[in-house]
Structure formats: structure tokens, C-alpha cells
Amino acid sequence: MGQTGEHGEAVDVVDVPDGVGGRMARRSPAPTMRDIADATGVSQSTVSRVLSGTATAVPIAEATRQRVMATARELGYRPNPLARGLRGAPTMLLGVIVRDIMDPFFAGAIEAASLEANRRGYNVVLGHAHHSADEAVALWGILEARHCDAILFLGDLRDRPDLVEDLQNTSIPVVALWHGSRDSGIPTVSVDNRGGIASVVGHLVGLGHRDIAFAGPKRLGDITEREEAYVAAIHDHDLIHRPGYIQEAPNDFEGASGALERLLALDRPPTAIVAPTDVLAIGMLHAAQLRGLEVPRDLSVTGFDDIPWARVSVPALTTVRMPTEAMMAAAVDLAIGGGSGHADAHPVLAPELVIRSSTGAAPSDAEGGA
Amino acid sequence: MGQTGEHGEAVDVVDVPDGVGGRMARRSPAPTMRDIADATGVSQSTVSRVLSGTATAVPIAEATRQRVMATARELGYRPNPLARGLRGAPTMLLGVIVRDIMDPFFAGAIEAASLEANRRGYNVVLGHAHHSADEAVALWGILEARHCDAILFLGDLRDRPDLVEDLQNTSIPVVALWHGSRDSGIPTVSVDNRGGIASVVGHLVGLGHRDIAFAGPKRLGDITEREEAYVAAIHDHDLIHRPGYIQEAPNDFEGASGALERLLALDRPPTAIVAPTDVLAIGMLHAAQLRGLEVPRDLSVTGFDDIPWARVSVPALTTVRMPTEAMMAAAVDLAIGGGSGHADAHPVLAPELVIRSSTGAAPSDAEGGA
DNA sequence: CTGAAAGCGCTAACAC
DNA sequence: GTGTTAGCGCTTTCAG
Numbered sequence: 001m002g003q004t005g006e007h008g009e010a011v012d013v014v015d016v017p018d019g020v021g022g023r024m025a026r027r028s029p030a031p032t033m034r035d036i037a038d039a040t041g042v043s044q045s046t047v048s049r050v051l052s053g054t055a056t057a058v059p060i061a062e063a064t065r066q067r068v069m070a071t072a073r074e075l076g077y078r079p080n081p082l083a084r085g086l087r088g089a090p091t092m093l094l095g096v097i098v099r100d101i102m103d104p105f106f107a108g109a110i111e112a113a114s115l116e117a118n119r120r121g122y123n124v125v126l127g128h129a130h131h132s133a134d135e136a137v138a139l140w141g142i143l144e145a146r147h148c149d150a151i152l153f154l155g156d157l158r159d160r161p162d163l164v165e166d167l168q169n170t171s172i173p174v175v176a177l178w179h180g181s182r183d184s185g186i187p188t189v190s191v192d193n194r195g196g197i198a199s200v201v202g203h204l205v206g207l208g209h210r211d212i213a214f215a216g217p218k219r220l221g222d223i224t225e226r227e228e229a230y231v232a233a234i235h236d237h238d239l240i241h242r243p244g245y246i247q248e249a250p251n252d253f254e255g256a257s258g259a260l261e262r263l264l265a266l267d268r269p270p271t272a273i274v275a276p277t278d279v280l281a282i283g284m285l286h287a288a289q290l291r292g293l294e295v296p297r298d299l300s301v302t303g304f305d306d307i308p309w310a311r312v313s314v315p316a317l318t319t320v321r322m323p324t325e326a327m328m329a330a331a332v333d334l335a336i337g338g339g340s341g342h343a344d345a346h347p348v349l350a351p352e353l354v355i356r357s358s359t360g361a362a363p364s365d366a367e368g369g370a
Numbered sequence: 371m372g373q374t375g376e377h378g379e380a381v382d383v384v385d386v387p388d389g390v391g392g393r394m395a396r397r398s399p400a401p402t403m404r405d406i407a408d409a410t411g412v413s414q415s416t417v418s419r420v421l422s423g424t425a426t427a428v429p430i431a432e433a434t435r436q437r438v439m440a441t442a443r444e445l446g447y448r449p450n451p452l453a454r455g456l457r458g459a460p461t462m463l464l465g466v467i468v469r470d471i472m473d474p475f476f477a478g479a480i481e482a483a484s485l486e487a488n489r490r491g492y493n494v495v496l497g498h499a500h501h502s503a504d505e506a507v508a509l510w511g512i513l514e515a516r517h518c519d520a521i522l523f524l525g526d527l528r529d530r531p532d533l534v535e536d537l538q539n540t541s542i543p544v545v546a547l548w549h550g551s552r553d554s555g556i557p558t559v560s561v562d563n564r565g566g567i568a569s570v571v572g573h574l575v576g577l578g579h580r581d582i583a584f585a586g587p588k589r590l591g592d593i594t595e596r597e598e599a600y601v602a603a604i605h606d607h608d609l610i611h612r613p614g615y616i617q618e619a620p621n622d623f624e625g626a627s628g629a630l631e632r633l634l635a636l637d638r639p640p641t642a643i644v645a646p647t648d649v650l651a652i653g654m655l656h657a658a659q660l661r662g663l664e665v666p667r668d669l670s671v672t673g674f675d676d677i678p679w680a681r682v683s684v685p686a687l688t689t690v691r692m693p694t695e696a697m698m699a700a701a702v703d704l705a706i707g708g709g710s711g712h713a714d715a716h717p718v719l720a721p722e723l724v725i726r727s728s729t730g731a732a733p734s735d736a737e738g739g740a
Numbered sequence: 741c742t743g744a745a746a747g748c749g750c751t752a753a754c755a756c
Numbered sequence: 757g758t759g760t761t762a763g764c765g766c767t768t769t770c771a772g
Contacts (some may be wrong), residue, residue: 032765042742048767061741081517082455083765086748101484101676107477114471114498126496128484147451215379253682286682308472314657314684402749413759418751431757453749456764 051100550591626653
């Protein structure tokens with residue numbers, strides 16, 4: 001203990017034998033309805049009727065109800081969700097499986113899922129798959145089996161086609177988000193990657209940029225779409241697709257730094273870089289500063305997602321705002337909200353360009369890029 | 371059952387018309403051991419013996435075992451954790467209740483918890499309390515009742531003393547992290563805030579700083595300790611405690627910006643600012659840049675936690691590295707690892723100073739601070 | 741209005 | 757070796 005004895009002297013009020021995680025104050029293994037019934041002198045089913053909230057089903061004598069409730073409170077009764085679940089009651093739990101919590105984008109998505117779930121009386125059970133698809137499979141097994149009423153998958157799953165296949169055979173609804181909008185048999189909520197990238201490239205072109213590069217990870221559903229959208233946008237603006245202008249970069253700070261190095265080493269370095277995620281873009285900002293480049297004077301950088309950090313990067317990041325809340329609302333509707341569920345099973349939502357300070361006029365041709 | 375009437379409507383679960391989240395490939399409501407028994411022509415308990423893994427209990431004819439397993443695989447059998455749980459089996463679930471997932475520090479903590487839990491065959495169930503202590507209470511209720519085998523609370527809970535009290539009466543182990551090291555009756559794992567702040571202030575003093583300020587949120591266990599540690603450190607170095615050098619700042623970017631403004635408006639602005647979290651420190655970096663201040667030439671800034679973003683801030687942040695993994699390992703030990711559990715119920719781990727680029731020599735007295 | 745009894749899917753004594 | 761029989765805590769008929 002940092003500073004013991006300084007303040008609260010650990011006043012022993014209760015008679016707790018030894019407070020460590022092991023043995024707690026009371027030993028009774030959690031009071032059950034039986035206990036309350038015995039203590040109150042009524043039958044267990046009466047207790048159930050009083051305590052299950054479905055009181056309207058059968059009238060109960062007010063006196064009895066009071067006595068039962070009193071004893072319940074006294075004994076500190078808490079319903080056993082396992083037993084309820086066994087009987088077929090919904091667990092009111094929404095499973096969310098994500099591969100990388102540390103990615104602030106997904107952290108935000110989880111927050112949104114949690115909010116949206118709470119709105120409907122649900123709670124979120126988070127399964128964290130540490131980047132590994134195998135763990136995702138295991139988690140799915142855990143969350144399945146009516147432990148959760150529905151499951152959301154965040155991010156791309158296509159490197160595990162068997163998973164996707166299994167998912168269709170499950171007994172509970174599964175919805176995937178940011179899984180790429182290509183059809184894969186399961187309900188999917190996605191963002192219009194093409195539109196988002198188009199708006200970013202348009203913005204850059206409007207600023208006079210002609211040498212626009214892209215750097216992002218490969219083989220990740222959503223991200224791949226953004227790369228394709230970049231190629232399409234370059235084409236749409238009649239720009240030259242220069243060799244080396246598409247760099248592979250893992251979605252982390254090192255990836256950003258490496259890609260920037262390679263881009264700057266080109267014969268004709270780009271004057272602007274389109275990154276498919278804010279993490280990458282912010283990594284570029286940092287790497288550029290280390291390289292002595294000033295953004296946006298020497299180089300413009302754009303991101304995608306609009307994570308909170310994009311507002312406080314130096315300089316603040318021009319990016320594409322992900323409609324996370326709306327996507328999550330749609331996903332939760334698909335998963336649990338819509339019993340009638342005649343909603344579109346594959347909604348694609350529109351993102352929005354957010355212009356901040358990491359983009360500026362293209363440098364004059366002479367000093368192009370660096 | 372919080373809200374009546376809503377679900378009581380007995381919605382037909384089966385036979386959902388179209389493929390949205392409704393009808394999946396098969397309609398059988400999940401195969402049970404009974405089904406396998408019937409299909410195989412053995413008794414249900416034999417199926418249980420084969421499938422429950424506890425095979426060593428009673429010998430089973432290899433032929434039978436094979437037949438059972440085959441049918442099980444065929445039917446796509448999955449054990450029902452609810453039923454197992456009802457029987458008293460551990461759920462192998464570790465509940466983690468956190469108030470702010472978006473805070474990257476806690477995101478990292480969750481990641482660590484997840485890793486540590488997985489290492490022991492557990493999975494993490496995340497309860498998200500949206501900053502509200504009331505929700506934390508509700509979550510606790512949900513995760514309790516042997517739905518989880520143990521619960522971790524991340525962050526300070528002391529604004530809800532009743533929660534803490536309840537926690538001691540629970541039937542499952544509860545451990546709190548970053549709850550401040552003052553004793554509160556429940557097992558707690560914390561960091562040596564005092565040591566961490568002392569090292570930061572020492573570093574700053576070594577660089578020639580004499581006018582060192584502090585800005586952080588109030589009334590948050592761990593953070594309050596950091597503030598007290600700052601006061602102590604200032605005193606230990608025989609520095610003058612100047613008025614206004616302790617500013618209140620909510621733990622977000624706006625908070626950082628506001629506090630910086632107020633600090634710079636002082637008669638004698640500080641040459642260095644000690645922030646109790648990296649979020650605040652990075653917010654200051656951004657705000658300083660907006661103000662035209664160059665860090666660390668004009669102002670030094672330090673953080674606490676060493677979140678991943680601290681490495682890529684501009685400039686990279688000098689901070690105190692939280693021993694998150696070690697703390698989490700200790701916490702999980704306390705919660706589930708130690709059945710014997712004779713570990714220290716209140717370990718305090720040491721953080722480590724990480725010097726990067728946001729701190730530098732104090733400006734000469736003339737230009738002090740701005 | 742209330743009690744008795746069945747059973748959700750599974751495990752664990754007990755029999756044979 | 758395998759089948760029978762009890763329940764785990766709860767909801768829900770079905771009888772009073």
C-alpha cells in the first residue's frame with residue numbers, strides 16, 4: 001500500500017473473517033426461492049409469482065406479497081439468471097465479438113453497441129479475440145447456446161470462411177459490422193467505403209493535389225474496399241496511377257512509419273496520402289514530424305473513421321466520419337430489435353467528410369512532396 | 371424483469387419467415403443430450419458421461435463412446451452452459467466492469483484482463499457502465515449470481531459507497547483495480563501513484579524546472595492520489611507552491627485545453643505541467659500547439675499511464691508507464707487464480723518513468739512559460 | 741388465491 | 757458398462 005496509515009485506518013466494522021477474495025461474510029450459497037418460501041411459510045411457487053414480476057398473471061393476496069418481498073429483501077435474494085435462462089427466458093445479453101479492443105475505433109464501436117443495447121434493456125458481453133480468428137470461433141461457441149440472445153461480429157471475418165458458414169447454422173441471430181459490404185450470407189451492416197474515399201480524394205484534388213498515394217493493410221474486407229475505392233477515385237479524376245503509390249501498411253504506428261518512408265523514397269513522392277484508418281493517418285503525422293516534414297505544408301494526410309484522437313492530433317486530422325451510432329443501431333435492430341425484422345439485411349450507411357488541418361494546398365511542383 | 375408487458379407477449383420464436391436475423395438453416399432448437407441419446411439408442415446419462423469430458427469417472431465402452439461422439443458431431447451438439455452452470459459448474463467467465471471503454475487506458479486494461487483470463491481458460495464478460503455508478507451497480511447484479519465466477523472493477527467506485535459495501539456481501543470474489551490504494555474493504559490492486567509522480571517531478575526538477583503545475587480531475591481515487599503526490603513532491607524539492615498551480619480538469623481534451631488556458635493566464639505561468647493521465651497530457655500538447663507554444667521548448671508536459679498514443683503524440687510524451695499487465699495478473703490471481711488465495715489482498719505495483727520528447731530544459735527565467 | 745408437481749439440460753449418485 | 761433416478765433454481769400448468 002503506497003501510503004498506509006496516512007488516512008483511513010481500515011476500521012473493522014463488520015465481522016468479516018478474512019476479507020480476501022476467498023471467503024466472504026456469509027456462507028450461504030446465495031438464497032433461493034425455496035429459502036424464501038420456507039422462511040415465509042408459503043409455497044415456492046407463490047414466491048416465484050411474487051418475485052418474477054409477471055405479477056399480472058395471477059392475483060396474489062397483498063399480505064402474502066408483502067411478506068414474501070420483505071423476506072426476499074431481508075435475505076438479499078437475487079434471481080438466478082441461469083435457472084431463468086434454462087427455462088427459456090431470454091438472457092437479455094448481446095454478445096459482441098471483436099478482434100482488437102485497443103483499436104480506438106473498435107473501442108468506440110463497442111461503446112456504441114453498449115449504448116444501443118442498453119436502450120433496449122440488453123447488456124453487452126464482450127468477447128475479445130486477440131486478433132486471432134480461432135479465438136473468435138471459440139468465443140462464438142461460448143456466446144452461443146442461448147447464453148446470449150444475439151451476437152455482433154465487429155470487423156472482417158473472411159479469413160475464416162468456415163466461421164461464416166457456421167454462423168449461418170447457429171440458433172441465434174448473428175450480425176456482422178465492417179465486414180465489407182460484399183454479400184457473405186449473413187446479415188451485414190457496412191459503411192459506404194467508396195463514397196467516403198471518393199469525398200476525400202475529391203477534397204484533395206480540389207486543393208490542387210495530383211500525386212495522391214494510399215497506404216493500408218491488405219486483405220481486410222473493409223479496408224480492401226477502401227483501397228479499391230482509391231483506385232477508382234484516382235481514375236475518376238483522370239489522375240495518373242503512379243507506381244509505388246499503393247503501399248502495404250499494417251494498421252499500426254510502425255506500419256504508418258514504414259509506408260511513409262517508402263513513399264518518400266519514390267522518384268516522385270506524393271504530395272498527399274490517403275490512409276484507410278485514422279490510426280494509420282495519425283501514425284503518418286508523427287512519422288512526418290520525425291522526418292522534418294510539416295503537415296500540411298509539405299504533405300497532406302487524410303484518415304478514415306474519425307476517432308476521438310483525430311481531433312487532437314497535431315495537426316488535427318482531416319478524415320471521414322464513420323456513422324458508428326447509426327450503424328450500430330441498425331445492427332442491433334437486425335440482431336434483436338426486429339422480431340418482425342423486415343429491415344434491410346444489408347444496410348450500407350453513408351460516411352461524412354470532416355475537414356480539419358492535416359490537408360492543405362498542394363506544394364508547388366518544384367518542392368513536390370518533400 | 372424490469373419492464374413488464376413488453377416481453378411477456380409470448381412472441382413465437384420459431385418459424386420466422388425470412389432470413390434476416392430470424393430463420394437460420396436449421397429449426398431444431400439446439401440439440402440436447404436427450405436428442406443424442408435417442409438418436410444413438412443409449413441413455414442420456416451415458417451421453418453425458420461421454421461428452422462431459424470427465425470421462426475418467428466411469429469406464430465407457432469404446433464403441434459406445436464413438437457412436438455417441440459421432441452422433442453428437444452430426445447433430446452439431448453444443449453443451450448448454452446454462453444447464454451446466456445451474457448444476458454448479460463454474461461458468462469460466464470473468465466479469466469486468468468498467469466505466470469508460472473509450473479511455474484508451476481502460477481499453478488496454480481490458481485487453482490485459484482478457485489475455486490474463488484466457489491464460490487460465492477464462493473468458494471476459496465486459497460490463498460497460500457509461501460513466502454512471504448506477505449502471506455499475508446494475509451490471510454487478512447481472513454479472514453476479516454465478517453468471518460469472520469472479521468480477522473485476524476497473525476504476526474508482528468510491529462515489530458509490532453502497533456499492534462497495536454490497537460487494538463485500540456478494541457470493542463471488544470481487545477485485546478492484548485503480549480504485550485508489552486506500553483501504554475500502556475489498557481486495558484492491560493498485561499502482562504506486564506517489565512513486566510515479568515523484569519520479570516525474572524529479573525528472574522535471576533535474577531539467578531545471580521550478581514552476582511546475584498540476585491539472586487533473588477531482589474526486590477520483592487514483593487521480594486524487596496523484597494530486598496529493600504532486601503536492602508532496604513539490605514540498606520534497608523545496609519548491610514554492612504557487613497559487614493556481616493546481617487546476618481542475620476533466621479527463622478529456624476539453625478539460626486539458628481549459629486548464630492550460632487558465633495556467634497560462636497566471637501571473638507566473640508554469641514552465642512544466644504534470645498531468646495525471648496521458649489523455650490530459652496529450653490534450654495539452656494539442657492545446658499548446660494551438661496556442662503557438664512549442665513543446666518542450668516553451669513548455670514541458672508529462673503524462674501518466676503510457677497508453678500507446680503517448681508514443682506517437684507530437685512530440686512523443688514523457689510519462690509514467692503503468693504496470694498494467696502485472697497488475698492485471700495480480701488481480702486475476704486474487705479473483706480466480708488463488709483458490710488458496712493467500713496472496714496479498716492489496717498489492718501495490720511500481721510504475722516506471724518513460725522519458726520521451728515532451729520534456730526539456732526549463733526556459734530561461736525571462737521567457738518563463740509562454 | 742395458493743400449493744403440488746413437472747420439467748428446462750445437465751451431472752452425479754445409485755442401481756443392475 | 758450402462759440405465760435409473762434425483763435434483764440444481766426457476767416458471768408454469770393443473771388442482772384445489
